[in-house]
Amino acid sequence: MSSTATAEPAHAHGHHGHEKNLAHHFDTMEQQFDAGKIGIWLFLATEVLFFGGLFTVYSIYRANHPQLYHIGQYFLTWEMGAINTAVLIFSSLTAAWAVRAAQLNQKKILVSMLVITFLCAATFMVVKYFEYSHKIHEGVLWGQAFNPSDAELNHVIEKIEHKGGDPKAIEFLEAIKERPVAEKKDMVAPLQMFFSIYFFMTGLHGIHVLVGMGLIAWLIVRASKGQFNNRYFAPVDSVALYWHIVDLIWIFLFPLFYLIG
Amino acid sequence: MAGEVSLNGSMHGTHDHVGGNYLNATKGLKSWLLTLDHKRIGIMYLVSVCIALALGGTFALLLRTKLLHGGYTPEAAAFIGSSKDYNQWMTLHGAVMVFLFMIPAIPAAFGNFVLPMMLGAKDVAFPKLNLFSYYLYFTGTVMFLVVLVMGGLDTGWTMYAPYSIVHSKTAVPYATLAVFILGFSSILTGLNFIATIHKLRPKGMTPFRMPLFLWAIYATSVIQVLATPVIGILTFMLFIEKIMGIGFFNPALGGDPLLFQHLFWFYSHPAVYIMVLPAMGVINEVIPTFSRKPIFGYKMMAFSSLAIAFIGFVVWGHHLFVSGQSPFANVAFSAITLTVAVPSAIKVFNWVSTMYKGDIHFTTPMMYALFFIYLFAIGGLTGIFLTALPGNIHTHDTYFVIAHFHFVMVGAVIFGFLAGLNYWWPKITGKLYNNKAGVLGSVLIFLGFNLTFLPQFVMGLKGMPRRYANYAQEFEIYHQLSTAGAYLLGVGFLTVLLYLLASLAKGKKAPSNPWGAASLDWQSTSPPHMHNFEKTPLMGDPYDYSLVSHDEKTGGYVRKPGEGSSAHH
Numbered sequence: 016m017s018s019t020a021t022a023e024p025a026h027a028h029g030h031h032g033h034e035k036n037l038a039h040h041f042d043t044m045e046q047q048f049d050a051g052k053i054g055i056w057l058f059l060a061t062e063v064l065f066f067g068g069l070f071t072v073y074s075i076y077r078a079n080h081p082q083l084y085h086i087g088q089y090f091l092t093w094e095m096g097a098i099n100t101a102v103l104i105f106s107s108l109t110a111a112w113a114v115r116a117a118q119l120n121q122k123k124i125l126v127s128m129l130v131i132t133f134l135c136a137a138t139f140m141v142v143k144y145f146e147y148s149h150k151i152h153e154g155v156l157w158g159q160a161f162n163p164s165d166a167e168l169n170h171v172i173e174k175i176e177h178k179g180g181d182p183k184a185i186e187f188l189e190a191i192k193e194r195p196v197a198e199k200k201d202m203v204a205p206l207q208m209f210f211s212i213y214f215f216m217t218g219l220h221g222i223h224v225l226v227g228m229g230l231i232a233w234l235i236v237r238a239s240k241g242q243f244n245n246r247y248f249a250p251v252d253s254v255a256l257y258w259h260i261v262d263l264i265w266i267f268l269f270p271l272f273y274l275i276g
Numbered sequence: 277m278a279g280e281v282s283l284n285g286s287m288h289g290t291h292d293h294v295g296g297n298y299l300n301a302t303k304g305l306k307s308w309l310l311t312l313d314h315k316r317i318g319i320m321y322l323v324s325v326c327i328a329l330a331l332g333g334t335f336a337l338l339l340r341t342k343l344l345h346g347g348y349t350p351e352a353a354a355f356i357g358s359s360k361d362y363n364q365w366m367t368l369h370g371a372v373m374v375f376l377f378m379i380p381a382i383p384a385a386f387g388n389f390v391l392p393m394m395l396g397a398k399d400v401a402f403p404k405l406n407l408f409s410y411y412l413y414f415t416g417t418v419m420f421l422v423v424l425v426m427g428g429l430d431t432g433w434t435m436y437a438p439y440s441i442v443h444s445k446t447a448v449p450y451a452t453l454a455v456f457i458l459g460f461s462s463i464l465t466g467l468n469f470i471a472t473i474h475k476l477r478p479k480g481m482t483p484f485r486m487p488l489f490l491w492a493i494y495a496t497s498v499i500q501v502l503a504t505p506v507i508g509i510l511t512f513m514l515f516i517e518k519i520m521g522i523g524f525f526n527p528a529l530g531g532d533p534l535l536f537q538h539l540f541w542f543y544s545h546p547a548v549y550i551m552v553l554p555a556m557g558v559i560n561e562v563i564p565t566f567s568r569k570p571i572f573g574y575k576m577m578a579f580s581s582l583a584i585a586f587i588g589f590v591v592w593g594h595h596l597f598v599s600g601q602s603p604f605a606n607v608a609f610s611a612i613t614l615t616v617a618v619p620s621a622i623k624v625f626n627w628v629s630t631m632y633k634g635d636i637h638f639t640t641p642m643m644y645a646l647f648f649i650y651l652f653a654i655g656g657l658t659g660i661f662l663t664a665l666p667g668n669i670h671t672h673d674t675y676f677v678i679a680h681f682h683f684v685m686v687g688a689v690i691f692g693f694l695a696g697l698n699y700w701w702p703k704i705t706g707k708l709y710n711n712k713a714g715v716l717g718s719v720l721i722f723l724g725f726n727l728t729f730l731p732q733f734v735m736g737l738k739g740m741p742r743r744y745a746n747y748a749q750e751f752e753i754y755h756q757l758s759t760a761g762a763y764l765l766g767v768g769f770l771t772v773l774l775y776l777l778a779s780l781a782k783g784k785k786a787p788s789n790p791w792g793a794a795s796l797d798w799q800s801t802s803p804p805h806m807h808n809f810e811k812t813p814l815m816g817d818p819y820d821y822s823l824v825s826h827d828e829k830t831g832g833y834v835r836k837p838g839e840g841s842s843a844h845h
Contacts, residue, residue: 050471051471
């Protein structure tokens with residue numbers, strides 16, 4: 016900066032050299048914060064478009080094979096999805112609370128809110144683990160690997176009967192029992208596709224949750240060292256925004272797979 | 277002055293060497309590989325994209341050599357490679373040129389170097405992210421080299437399913453991962469530039485007082501941020517498809533190959549504008565500087581960049597006219613595509629109007645800018661042939677299409693890139709090059725380019741299909757002309773390489789502002805100070821050439837003192 020710039024009173028140079036978190040190419044903390052804010056929102060836009068490609072795939076195949084989304088839904092346990100939805104919505108609250116705590120210099124609340132958010136994310140992944148491992152065990156898998164066990168098919172048929180019955184769906188599932196499944200290509204292909212899309216979308220979302228857990232853990236370490244305060248809380252803010260988009264994507268995934276058949 | 281900069285220079289760790297320029301401020305390999313300086317990162321990109329250009333060009337020469345003779349014979353194959361080799365060269369030429377050269381060339385190399393300087397800023401908004409983007413690009417490039425070793429790629433750069441997922445025996449998974457990683461490099465660069473333009477503009481530089489290069493980069497960045505994630509997820513799907521058999525695009529598993537094409541072109545059409553818009557941005561700087569006249573129609577230039585970026589998102593279906601998509605979609609995409617002609621034509625008219633009654637200097641960058649207008653006009657007009665449905669069906673998948681997009685897109689990038697390289701070379705290196713050699717190089721490249729691609733229009737109209745290793749005898753003369761042009765093009769590039777290397781070795785020292793340009797980047801020394809400006813630059817209209825006057829002592833131009841305000845942030 017030039018000497019004329021320093022002499023100019025309107026120019027907020029007072030903090031230079033004192034703000035240890037101010038990068039050299041910014042003039043004020045506000046400017047740095049605003050730039051970061053633009054950055055993280057643009058990143059969220061890329062996330063929306065990233066998942067947008069997958070929602071397109073979902074919509075196309077749903078429009079082409081609505082009946083199989085209807086059957087595919089019975090293979091999923093909506094109760095588990097609902098628990099996870101609740102957990103994530105709650106974790107969004109604690110993430111937002113963490114930002115507020117950082118802004119108010121409340122170190123203890125900040126750390127505990129971040130820890131709660133982390134635990135919620137971990138709970139989500141544990142529930143997901145039970146869901147996935149059950150499906151892998153019963154052969155309810157993607158594409159070529161789709162080969163559900165008789166026990167699982169019977170369980171799903173029971174579920175449908177319990178709901179008042181759907182003769183066409185039951186007939187279809189009974190037909191799958193005659194193996195090998197791979198020989199009924201035309202028939203099971205859309206169901207294979209349903210689980211391809213299910214695993215791809217929820218899997219990619221799960222990866223985002225894991226990344227989020229890493230970021231929150233990083234924040235916990237920094238927050239417990241007292242590195243955030245009312246003048247410097249951009250990392251908490253950005254990670255919280257990221258965490259909200261991860262929640263938001265799940266809020267779309269849950270009804271699209273588990274509820275609307 | 278410089279001392280104060282160092283107070284906050286801790287991120288660079290270079291503040292002990294205040295006073296040096298960015299090239300000699302710190303030394304050693306590590307000071308380059310871990311640099312956070314946008315100028316050094318820009319140079320790393322510049323060197324990388326030039327290597328990619330040489331690699332892609334080599335594949336082009338190989339495939340053009342293969343096409344010297346029609347009539348496939350085993351003897352010929354032994355001499356110049358089989359059809360399989362041809363498929364690989366054709367694919368790798370396209371993929372390397374698109375993903376490794378044309379997309380990053382101007383925004384990542386010149387955008388990085390020039391954008392903060394045009395704003396009078398010290399760096400981009402996120403310097404660490406910037407370095408990370410470079411390493412993503414580097415990783416993607418290395419993965420493409422791995423592809424070469426792992427059996428190449430024969431799918432065409434478009435990697436259409438189901439061929440790529442079911443039949444191709446080549447290294448498709450590596451290539452898809454490479455594109456995925458390169459995509460993130462592109463996204464993060466765009467994100468960085470948008471934040472920089474929004475938050476690091478000096479006080480008083482309103483959006484409409486920015487150099488138009490920044491508007492072009494801004495429009496490009498918007499496309500990079502909003503379109504690239506879609507090819508990111510698509511290549512990821514293709515990768516998972518290949519290793520897990522999920523069947524999204526495999527008809528045998530209920531998948532739909534047409535969906536692949538839609539998702540692919542949803543990115544890859546806007547990507548054309550990721551390549552062309554920055555080139556237009558360079559031309560926006562070069563033409564007024566060397567006409568010594570303000571740019572004609574500034575606001576229309578700015579808005580037309582945004583219009584091109586916006587329309588670019590809703591025209592992708594014109595790549596699928598013969599794919600079996602609905603006639604209604606064909607008509608709609610055809611009509612929307614035609615509207616791209618409007619903002620594009622505005623730009624051409626404004627460039628020409630800028631030169632009207634100007635004091636035109638035929639320097640090397642200006643030569644490239646003039647050639648750019650010619651190539652872009654021909655490329656754009658033949659685009660209208662292709663947008664019209666009947667014309668498209670006649671010329672679909674022929675050399676006419678190849679010639680069209682080489683004129684409009686490749687011509688734009690190559691000539692825009694070379695215009696920018698010759699324009700900013702004295703600023704980047706601090707050395708002047710021989711202008712006569714520069715003009716000679718530009719003429720050779722221009723002649724080579726036309727000789728390569730004009731015959732392709734003709735043979736395309738006569739029915740020569742694209743991507744074929746073999747052809748009927750009647751096309752031989754056109755192929756031979758085209759191949760001769762490709763060699764001439766190669767000679768032109770070598771000329772450029774030689775005189776630029778010569779200028780590095782023994783070029784005259786460049787003054788701060790050798791061209792008399794009025795944008796802020798020229799107020800730094802050549803090469804610039806490590807923090808860009810030793811004195812806060814004086815702001816003014818970036819196209820007001822009365823603000824600079826010729827200086828006998830240095831042979832360059834200097835900013836007249838006392839006019840305009842300091843570019844404070």
